[in-house]
Amino acid sequence: MTALGKPADMADITVGSPALDPEHQVQMGLADALVTALQQGHENSVVGEILDQLATYSNAHFMAEQLLMRLHAYPHYAAHLQEHDRYVERLQEVQHRYRTGEVALTLQAAESLRAWLRSHILGADRALGDYLSAQASGGAAASFQPVS
Numbered sequence: 283m284t285a286l287g288k289p290a291d292m293a294d295i296t297v298g299s300p301a302l303d304p305e306h307q308v309q310m311g312l313a314d315a316l317v318t319a320l321q322q323g324h325e326n327s328v329v330g331e332i333l334d335q336l337a338t339y340s341n342a343h344f345m346a347e348q349l350l351m352r353l354h355a356y357p358h359y360a361a362h363l364q365e366h367d368r369y370v371e372r373l374q375e376v377q378h379r380y381r382t383g384e385v386a387l388t389l390q391a392a393e394s395l396r397a398w399l400r401s402h403i404l405g406a407d408r409a410l411g412d413y414l415s416a417q418a419s420g421g422a423a424a425s426f427q428p429v430s
Contacts, residue, residue, distance in 0.1 A: 297411030305343045312336040313396040320389040
């Protein structure tokens with residue numbers, strides 16, 4: 283790990299999508315930095331800033347990913363969307379608990395958020411990456427089909 287808590291090599295979280303992989307690296311880097319900042323006892327302003335960056339970036343990334351799924355008529359869109367919604371809710375809970383002074387819980391929750399994010403990338407997002415790769419090579423319908 284680097285000083286900010288970002289793993290030196292994030293190749294193990296790639297999903298094979300040039301649209302998603304760089305964003306996942308930033309998102310995991312922020313989650314790692316949050317855990318590291320809490321573990322090292324950084325000032326509240328530093329931890330709060332990283333937490334806010336993680337929340338903002340996660341929201342933007344999830345919106346982009348959801349658009350990509352809809353544009354490519356991803357068949358597992360609804361389930362994937364539910365996972366994103368649960369993560370955002372959990373992240374908002376962590377933000378609230380941090381701001382109210384429940385720091386010990388925030389460290390535990392930050393570690394949980396990081397673990398969930400990694401699991402999501404290696405599972406649901408990797409499946410999405412496989413689908414997008416298959417679609418790009420002609421293995422799936424290439425036309426837009428709205429997902430309801």
